[in-house]
Amino acid sequence: MPLNIVSLVSVGRHPQSGRSRRAEQDGRAVEMGLKLAGQQLSVVHVGNPDEPVLRQYAGMGLSSLTVLKQADRFDAVPVLQRYLEQKNIDIVLTGVRSESGESSGMVPYLLAHALGWPVVARVADIVCVEKGEAQVLLALPRGQRRAVRVALPFIASLDLAAPPARQSAFGVGLRAKIETIESIGEVDQIRVDWQEAEAKPRAKRLKTVKAKTAAERFKAATAKPQGDAGKVLINETTQQKAQAIFDLLLEEKVIR
Amino acid sequence: MNDFSSVAVSPVGVVRRDPRKEWMARNRLHPRHHEVISEGVGGEMGANGLMRRNPRQIGFIGPNGIKRIDRLKGNAVQTPNKRQSVVPEVVLPWHVVATADFYIFVVPDMVGGRLSGHDKDILGLAHRLQKEIAGQGAVVAVCFGEVKETQFELAGVDRLVHFAGAEFEGFAAEAKAAALAAMDERWAPKHWLFPDSIHGGTDLGSRLAAELGERPATQAWQVDLEKTVARGAGGSLDISRATPRILFLLEECAYPIDETRHQVLSLEMPEVQRPAPRLLDQGLVAVDPNEIPLAEAEFILSAGNGIHNWAQFHQTAKALGATEGASRVAVDDGFMPRSRQVGASGTWVTARVYIAVGISGAIQHLQGIAQCDKIIAINTDAGCDMVKRANLAVIDDSDAILSALMMLANEKLVEPGAVQGNTNKEDSDAA
Amino acid sequence: MAIDWLPSVLIVTLLILAVIGGVRRANLWRAGQPEKVDIVAGLLALPKRYLQDLHHVVARDKYMSQSHVATAGGFVLSMILVLLVHVFGVSNRLLAGALLVALGLMFVGALFIAKRRLQPPSRLSKGPWMRLPKSLLTFAVTFFVLTLPMAGVLPEGTGNWLLTMILSAGIIISLSELLFGMTWGGPMKHAFAGALHLAFHRRPERFGGGRSTGLKPAALGGEVHGVAKPSDFKWNQLLGFDACVQCGKCEAMCPAFAAGQPLNPKKLIQDMVVGLAGGTDANYAGSPYPAGKGEARALGSAKGGADNVITAGLVDADTLWSCTTCRACVEECPMMIEHVDAIVDMRRFVTMEKGQTPNKGAQVLENIIATDNPNGYAPGSRTHWAADQNLPLMKDKQQVDVLFWVSDGAFDMRSQRILRAFVTLMKAAKVDVAILGDEERDCGDVARRLGDDASFQSLAKRNLATLSQYKFNKIVTTDPHAYHCLRNEYSDLDVNGVLSQGASGQAVEVLHHTTFLNHLVEQGLLNFERFSDTRMTYHDPCYLGRYNGEYEAPRELLRSLGINITEMARSGYRSRCCGGGGGAPITDIPGERRIADMRMADVTETGAELVAVGCQQCTAMLEGVVEPRPVVKDIAEILVGQLIEEVH
């Protein structure tokens, strides 16, 4: 029996230009969906059906895409919940965190809670689905993986370690049908009195030496800032040079 | 139960100077001179923070393994009690919360069983919030599974809750979330603070927030009692909002605690009702460093045209546990597979440490390592661009340095301390 | 001859068969897409195009051009006379005598062609082509003997049964090749299709010394983008493929072929012929596609048909992606076939329909779409390089003489050195110049060559909209790729005539910085010290030279410094590509060696210590060759080092 898989997609945001784009993780959710369900995959977006970015998702080889039409600033979760409840779904795939809006990453959790399904976060791969159970690899830091088994249905959020989204083909995206479903939204009340501003750069915390004595304070004040200029070892012995490298590796905790 | 909550509150946090002892220490001919000298040297800190001394030990073992009685000590260092390396913790005053009016719960990541820098920042923040609220509050750390941390009292943990047991080991997000929900019901904390991290904090926090039906502030970095500034839209926005009860915090959201000691008392844990787990942990998957996709690798040893002994290069990478990378020339010449090429037409890597061995630093190569934290160059040419870019450069033959590095790595392997570290893969990611 | 009617019957039969074949062949071409062509004007222009334009190309090979004139001229003349004399029976000694002369001419030509075939260079196809000179000789000899009686050299009715048999066999053999084979797919097809191809060429501007190098815009919005199947080509493109003589001149010049990448332009055109006619490549008798780093495909395994997807069985996509779009093949092709058009047409399908641009291609295109530059830099940082340059912005100036098109070199530290050098020179010459600053976008070159014409067109339209806000007379750029796009490709999308009406009312002049600097030097606005005696050579960038015909300005500039350029064996219109064009560094199809290394070897061969270029991409490619190697500098950088600045 083919799997009934839904990938949820949102409008991404390019970190450099701030322009709308296919979101990196959501693209992976579609990629994973295509791997598991092929052409049976449903891709769902909540928002504006005329959003051009949807064509970029469609260009991955989708013949159609469903949009639950809703104004900006409306809460996506109740609409999605109603939509997903109607269908007999096995797996819902999302990104970990959206690139636009609040980026809270709560959508998969809230949906899972509302639907009463388990949620697996930061998935690197869904290896296989057999007998109503999926074998999932979670992405851990530094390329490590953890294997987890989970029964269908469930929600998975895709990590950047998951296989990257395939290229979007212009022609395919252009021809895809966008099926719009009107939905009654609920205004996101909490968000109403938030203020948004361009992110302020955060100063990197200096390595503060808590100065207990005057001499230490003086040293801290006059110490060269941790500058860019690197250290160059030329005349030391080979042994010393290797030791210097090794010490740095230890300091950075890359060797244990 | 655990060991950490058993620390008795000691009313005296400070060890006082004893002028008489100092005089005895300076006077080598005093009959009690040895006794005084060995105090602090051979002594150890007791559970109550006071120094215990071993009257049988005189002198100490020097770095060369020879036992020495440091007779100069009395003169060089004024008193054994002032020896910086041993004593400073002792002088920190206690922060005592006798009875708490409210609680702030912190759920640290405890990477490798220890508090990470991120965890400590959040404990620091918890104390800042606690001070802003009327009444006496206690900061509670909630830990799961195996705990190796020994310094809770210095990190600002007033109370400690430790859920031990097999069901909390490994990947147990559901069990942990259920435990947190039970704690919430029992203690109704003023705040829940989680590290917003890939080490589990975000996942656990999100589960709790969904369970409690509360909207958390995520990627928060400026927090006080009223207002929270949190990143949004992929880190491009600062969202200012009223501070909610549940917060996921970025690193460096506050300074860690460093001037007080805390009681680390235990807190009553309610009975946790848990449904059967739906996510079944199958354990960590062993990943060969060389199988790690280059883009994800955090430690890369990269080879260029200046490598002449390829067998040695591979061995060194193995000994160091590094993922292998290469310049385009090394790939073109067939020494390395294409998937290992770093640079404009290869992979853009984000390693924390990148060692470039015999790579000149062509612009296309440098493009690929722009996001690396620390770059180490090994090159015979001190003038090449890679050396200019590197944080540490050694000017030497690649062959010689690699073999010296390999020796160091192998030596480290036989040291017992190192082996212990290697047993737990999840260990020691504090950054 | 014993049976007088036999020759004429044979000739007429083969002629009829040839006509049938011709109609059939024409129907194969008509499977292609419609394209408006002025049929009458084309046919009228045919002789001139053949004699002038085609021969201009063929004449680069003196031996071959003379042999060809003799053989082809002799054959055409003979054939007409044969029809008159032997079919229509016009008995006129003069006519017969002329026929003998024509046949003699053809015989001599064919002898030279046969001689070339004794030890053919590897670029030539073998197989049926080895037979062709023999057929030509047979024709000449047969009809010579046949005509002798009519010319009165031999008495009428000479010959016996045996001779009749031999001569009849000769007629059949030679005319099968020369008439029947012409339209049924033999080597002589090149004459038939070639002539029509000249008449109905898709780029008639190329004739009469013109240049037409801009790619044609893809139609967007249909059921298919780009060329999926042979029948998606324009009909005259299909005709063009059929014109190929398999001379391999393109193969000999192709940098990708030389680098061992899986591309041979000749084989590619032959595969197109297989595609349009249906069948396999089993009869192909030339050099195959190099194996690259993969497995070579066995001959006969490539299958195609007019309605089969080309990249599914006929041509591997890697072949298409190996091309640097250097146009060396087009420049060299005596049949004026347009390889690059075909390659990009097929790439468009792979990118816009399959989404399979290899290697970094997908990412680069995504970046272009999201940030208007291929590397995904913040668009707001485009002008950072010029922070200390004191360059006015168009936004502030509104009207200037020269608009400096900075190009994406703005983001690249190496290219910025070239940009700064050029700015210094312009300042020294007090040029009234401004830049678009952050309003500029990538010109679309890379997107277009990678087959994403949608992104190209979007960029071009947005750039044109920006340009339309300002007034200027010239656009000058240091990037030959941007130069080419602005000069030759934007016009198709410039519906409002932004570039055809500059500040002064005349068309905007788009110039490469070397051309512009050369003007300034000629006007005495720049003074230079002589350059020291460094041995120097100059590398012609493809997009400056072959695409735009600018070979002289860079050389004149160097000469104005007193430099004596040591030319490379391959320079000017035969310059070898650096490997940097057409998105090739992005798709990076593996070969046996790197194109840039071969070009650097060309440089080293001259003994030069310094190679001057006029393109930031060439600079990057050539500097990517491992040291030790000659120094690489843009002409602007060399000039700025010698600049004598007036002191006030």
Ligand SMILES: Cc1cc2nc3c(=O)[nH]c(=O)nc-3n(C[C@H](O)[C@H](O)[C@H](O)COP(=O)(O)OP(=O)(O)OC[C@H]3O[C@@H](n4cnc5c(N)ncnc54)[C@H](O)[C@@H]3O)c2cc1C
């Ligand atoms: C379009 C394009 C894309 C490119 N993309 C990439 C890319 O993605 N990745 C990439 O790497 N390159 C890329 N390149 C190639 C790049 O320009 C350089 O050619 C390449 O990086 C050089 O490789 P290298 O540093 O290993 O070799 P070299 O430049 O030959 O450098 C070798 C270095 O080794 C040192 N050395 C020699 N012997 C010893 C020794 N015994 N011990 C220690 N040091 C020694 C030398 O001093 C020198 O610095 C690209 C080039 C182009 C044009």
Ligand code: SF4
């Ligand atoms: S354009 Fe250049 S690379 Fe492409 S086929 Fe022609 S000669 Fe070869």
Ligand code: SF4
């Ligand atoms: S394409 Fe042109 S140059 Fe190449 S073999 Fe055919 S006729 Fe010759």
